[in-house]
Amino acid sequence: MRISKLYHAVICITLTSSLLLPIPMFSTKALAAAPAPTLHDENPHGAFGDWYTGAIPPNASPDKPVILFVQGLHATYKKFYRDGGLYEAAYNSGYRTAFVQLRDADGDGGNMYTNGEKLAKVIKKVADYYNVKQIAIVAHSKGGVDTQAALIHYGAAPYVHTVHQLATPNKGSELADLAYSSWFSWLAEILGKKDDAVYSLQTSYMANFRKQTDNHRDINKTRTYMAAGTGDDGIFTKYWFAHAVLPGEDDGAVTVDSAFGLPYGIKTFKKNISHTAITDAKHVWSEVESNIRKSSKELQPNFAQELDREYQLDEEENTPASIVSNTIVRGGKIKGKTQDTFLLESGVSQMMVDVMTANEKTKVKLISPSGKEYTPKRLGDSDFDSETDVDGDETQELFASAIHHGFKIDDPEKGKWKLVASGKNDAYFMFAQVESDQPMEVVSEKKIYEPGERGEIRVELPEATIKKQAIANVSMVETKNRQLLAAENYLKIKEKDDEIQGTFKAPREPGVYNICLEITGVNEFGEEFSRSVWYNFAVIDEDAEEEL
DSSP states (O other): OOOEEEEEEEEEEEEOOOOEEOOOOOOOTTOOOOOOOEEEOOOTTSSTTOEEEOOOOTTOOTTSOOEEEEOOTTOOGGGTSSTTSHHHHHHHTTOOEEEEOOGGGGSSOOOHHHHHHHHHHHHHHHHHHHTOSOEEEEEETHHHHHHHHHHHHSSOGGGEEEEEEESOOTTOOHHHHHHTSHHHHHHHHHHTOOOHHHHHTSHHHHHHHHHHHTTOGGGGGSEEEEEEEOOOSSTTSTTHHHHHHSSSSBSSSSBHHHHTOOTTOEEEEEESOOTTGGGOHHHHHHHHHHHHHHTOGGGHHHHHHHTOSOOOOOTTTTSOOOEEEOEEEEEEEEEEEEEEEEEEOTTOOEEEEEEEESOTTOEEEEEOTTOOEEOOEETTOSTTOOTTSOTTOOOOOTTTTSEEEEEEEESOOSEEEEEEEEEEEEEEEEEEEEEOSOOEEEEESOSEEOTTOEEEEEEEOTTEEEOTTOOEEEEEEETTTTEEEOGGGTEEEEEOSSEEEEEEEOOSSSEEEEEEEEEOEEETTSOEEOEEEEEEEEEEEEEEEOOO
């Protein structure tokens, strides 16, 4: 697959200063256990490219479409093949089914092009196996993006009449942006987390994918339903913290805005469930089955007429909405006893902090300005963990291999807080969210630039001012290789009373970049406080075609 050369950058600025439904439950108590799927072994050296066919139910009907299940980031086909899973529900409802193993099944994840090319071949094999012209796909998370690549870029669209997405990051994930920030780079070096799947979920990478995909003529050949979650699995569980810190409504991994991010997709439902629980049959099967049935293949000619128009990405669509947040980010190496600091203003009602390390023996604590010490709760240790994390299936969480130390502090003291970490040959990544009336807003022109093009961002603090000479720790990272560059060659910052203006020059060399700053804000009472933002943008060379 040949595509335009793509560069990325994330600007990370640290300021040290409907459709919502009740959850109807599909009863799974009376369901018969579905027999094990049959393996079609296409890869003698691994799992990538293998596919499975589900058992033929006794009540199978040719009037019901064949369903291919496509799992998401770092998952296997067992995401659907488990007690209470969607395979069990589909089998009992009389559907013929199939499964696929993508690159993620062998370890590191694949981007949408790697997975999409293989998936396109499997789609055709499944249709041939069941002797049908078209099938339906139910795709979880990044599996929905991989499916789009298969349909649009690898020619599988004529074989699929319906795609039902479940929490697919159609606009990427802010967590992926964070995973390629300079703050996380220290920990990433130890964890070795640099796979193509996470890289491709950066929001600007996905903006470029949308640009390449959404104007294609084949989008008219398939109906796509979109669904989103807005919950987590309980306090201190895997998705609890990310659910608290992602902008807007989200399920702990994907925002609702991203899940509903296809201009030609059909919004179906959003429910107060987590990113993993959205694959529980009891929560979603009734809606999924209804949507698949009503858009069966005989309805497609009418649908194609309905969608027979182009979706041009105009300048407005290339302009991301502003992001309002109250976040603080830190990161660095741990050698013995290591300290970092951040500032809080008065009036903060709650602070939630996740400190990630690589070594479970590393000790972490927070010390308030008055000297009070807080010890963490290990995230993921709660009894509220999702029932879906079974059978060796891996969590969708982008930072899953890190040790998570969680803090939830009500009415935290104003002043200088200390993060203290004690360990050997380790690193930390701290991400905090504060509930405060001192929000910041990050405004940018667009997501995609040409090589050498000038761009700008604006960070507004409407309720505060910017402290003089408050900018520190300016860094720029080429994210593909996590290489530090000279940020002063690309970025210039100007300070005004209530905003920061940043102008930058898009790099000319191939790569993905993060620019990170630390700045201090001052509220109306003269109290200094810390905040963080990151801005992700891509640079595309239209004259050069090269695989990422």
